[in-house]
Amino acid sequence: MRVGLLRLCAAALVVAAVGSCAQAPSPAPGITTELNYLGYEGRYYEIARLPTFSERNCASDVVATFLKRTDGDVSIVNQCVDGNKSSVMDIGRLVLPPASTPTGEMSFGGDAIGWWPWFSGTYRVLEVAGDFSYVMVGDWGGSRLWILSRTRQMSDDTYRRLVARAAERGYDTSRLVRSVQTGI
Numbered sequence: 001m002r003v004g005l006l007r008l009c010a011a012a013l014v015v016a017a018v019g020s021c022a023q024a025p026s027p028a029p030g031i032t033t034e035l036n037y038l039g040y041e042g043r044y045y046e047i048a049r050l051p052t053f054s055e056r057n058c059a060s061d062v063v064a065t066f067l068k069r070t071d072g073d074v075s076i077v078n079q080c081v082d083g084n085k086s087s088v089m090d091i092g093r094l095v096l097p098p099a100s101t102p103t104g105e106m107s108f109g110g111d112a113i114g115w116w117p118w119f120s121g122t123y124r125v126l127e128v129a130g131d132f133s134y135v136m137v138g139d140w141g142g143s144r145l146w147i148l149s150r151t152r153q154m155s156d157d158t159y160r161r162l163v164a165r166a167a168e169r170g171y172d173t174s175r176l177v178r179s180v181q182t183g184i
Contacts, residue, residue, distance in 0.1 A: 041066050041074070044135065044148035046179040047159060050171065052144060057082040060180040064148065066094065081182075127165055136162050138171060145171050152181035 046062035049055065055062065058080035065077045074094040082088050123144070126136040134154060138145040147154070147162050167173045 041068055042132075042150065044150060045152045045181050047134075047147040047149050047154045048163075048176045048178050049147070050143065050145040050175055051177055055080065057088065059083045060182050062179050062181075069093070126169060127162060134158065134162070136166060138166070138169070142170050142172070145173075145176070147176075152183070 043063055043065045046064070049062075060081045062080040063078070065079075067075045067077070069075050076092050076094055077089065078092070079087060079089040121139060121144075123137050123139050126138050126145075128135045132150070134147070134149045136145070136147050145166055147159065147166075163173045163176065
């Protein structure tokens with residue numbers, strides 16, 4: 001995604017290499033029940049991310065908005081402000097997984113408008129607040145990670161705990177980029 005996931009959510013809501021000696025992240029313990037993917041509906045602000053090629057020009061205000069679709073899937077609108085103070089936007093879709101999919105796993109794919117080929121992929125929810133106030137999403141290889149919040153800022157305690165959890169799962173958190181949120 002151009003603008004962070006989860007990013008997810010991502011995010012959404014994305015191409016960064018992990019060193020050859022890096023260990024792939026372990027499965028997310030604690031996500032043992034079916035996720036209510038529609039609980040993600042609404043806006044998330046990117047708090048931090050691992051650097052990605054697709055977000056290289058995002059200077060601030062990275063947000064992902066999840067919207068329920070009439071076909072049952074969820075649209076994701078990713079946006080940011082680049083270094084020239086221009087707004088950048090991409091639209092994709094969160095394809096809701098079949099019941100046999102591992103819990104916490106989700107797939108992003110293209111949409112008829114604004115889709116970029118590097119957007120698609122399978123991600124997993126590493127941690128989510130019970131009230132969906134924050135979410136941490138990553139990929140299976142450990143090269144993509146987003147910490148997202150319903151608010152522009154996250155408490156330092158929550159942020160440090162999520163970073164520690166990501167490190168425990170094998171993500172290189174020393175490379176995390178804190179996002180600047182000025183108010184879009």
